[in-house]
Amino acid sequence: MPPSAEANPSLETSPRIALLVDKIEFHAKALTRSFARLGARAVPMRLSAFSLDTRRPSGIAVPGFGTRLPDLILVRAVGLGSFESITLRLGLLHALKDMGVPIANSPRAIELCVDKAATSFRCFNAGIPTPETFALESPRQTRALVRRECARSPLVLKPLFGAQGRGLKLIRQESDLPDIASMAGVYYLQRYIGVERDGFSDCRVLVAGGRVLAAMTRRAPHWITNVKLGAKPEPVELDDEMRDLALRGAAAVEAEFAGVDLLRAADGRWYVIEVNSMPGWQGLQSVTDFPIADELASLLLARHGLAAGGAEMAS
Secondary structure (H helix, E strand, O other), rough: OOOOOOOOOHHOOEEEEEEEEEOHHHHHHHHHHHHHHHOOOOEEOOHOOOOOOOOOOOOOOOOOOOOOOOOOEEEOOOEEEEEEEEEEEHHHHHHHHHHOOOEEEEEHHHHHOHHHHHHEEEEEEEEOOOOEEEOOOHHHHHHHHHHOOOOOOOOOOOOOOOOOOOOOOOOEOOOHHOOOOHHOOEEEEEEOOOOOOEEEEEEEEEEEEEEEEEEEHHHHHHHOOHHHOOOEEEOOOOOOHHHHHHHHHHHHOOEEEEEEEEEEOOOOEEEEEEEOOOOOOHHHHOOOOOOOOHHHHHHHHOOOOOOOOOOOOOO
């Protein structure tokens, strides 16, 4: 339970943050501690606990905040749910943003990152190097596409909504395609540009507030290089090309902070593969010599004009 304002009057003027999570894990604990060290109070909760309530002055109820709204909402998770429940949750975030509540990342950025096709289009439209990408609903058209494109080189099939390397499949021929029902009705395919160089690797860059906070190489014996699936994090020094691509990738999806995945192709160029609006950094923290949560919390408070003891409270 968060401490009460009666027990500590300074909490009345401390920035109050709704920290949206699915569960209390590494990131929630680290961010809660970091905000507390900076004189702010983070309250972990699920977005599914928010509700529309037109009896209230704001029209939205946020548990633990009484009749007031948070000074900042930090989205670590939207949570699982039906199409209707996710629509409601994002709609409430849009409404809160329209009322002036700072939200990181914004609901628009979340939507652009959750939908891999939207991310790919935004990067393409911004002139950012990204693999050739296709998104189709027609199995017939997809089979024809695979016959044509896999004659050149393989494709990677990914769930349109997915994370942490789950559900990826290398497509070399038409028979590799699963039934469209198993892909929730959408085939999302990217050109496979991975190259084995003493194993496989890519680079994850954590961007926040228009600057690079930290980065790592993820190395694995398999072409899927996700730490959750066993890839090993290693320190990396970014060159100017990598740094620029990461910053541009985050900006393309309007993300205040993001995890940008970069992959080097056979021609030596770096490409933006994905942008994550709710990135984890537990593996990255293991190869970073400062507390990432401290930097992120400090940056967010500063960017939104929130200072301990004198927050500009949302009405």
